[in-house]
Amino acid sequence: MRLVVDLNRCQGYAQCAFLAPEVFAMHGEEALLYHPQADEAHREKLAQAAAACPVQAILVDAVDAPAEAVSDER
Known part of the structure; x- marks a missing residue:
């Protein structure tokens, strides 16, 4: 997570x-x-921390894993 x-x-x-x-x-x-x-x-603690920030200074962003290569076989 970022x-x-x-x-x-x-x-x-x-x-x-x-x-x-x-x-x-x-x-x-x-x-x-x-x-x-x-x-x-x-994740859960970070969500609580972001919600509790009085000035909303925290952004929690999920970073997806790289997608697997998809082959285009015909």
């Missing part, structure tokens, strides 16, 4: 770090650190 945080919008409320500490961490009082390529196992 994770994007608008750091210009983030106000450091740390709800995401509380709800998904495997992915988000606060560095100091206002700087947010996060893993942009989150593991699929954290």
Whole structure:
């Protein structure tokens, strides 16, 4: 999964770090650190963290696996 945080919008409320500490961490009082390529196992926690963000700065996007090559045999 791809994770994007608008750091210009983030106000450091740390709800995401509380709800998904495997992915988000606060560095100091206002700087947010996060893993942009989150593991699929954290999907539910990431959805909760995105919903809990007071300024809606978190976007969670599923990244599809590459499609298998399709042969066009005739």
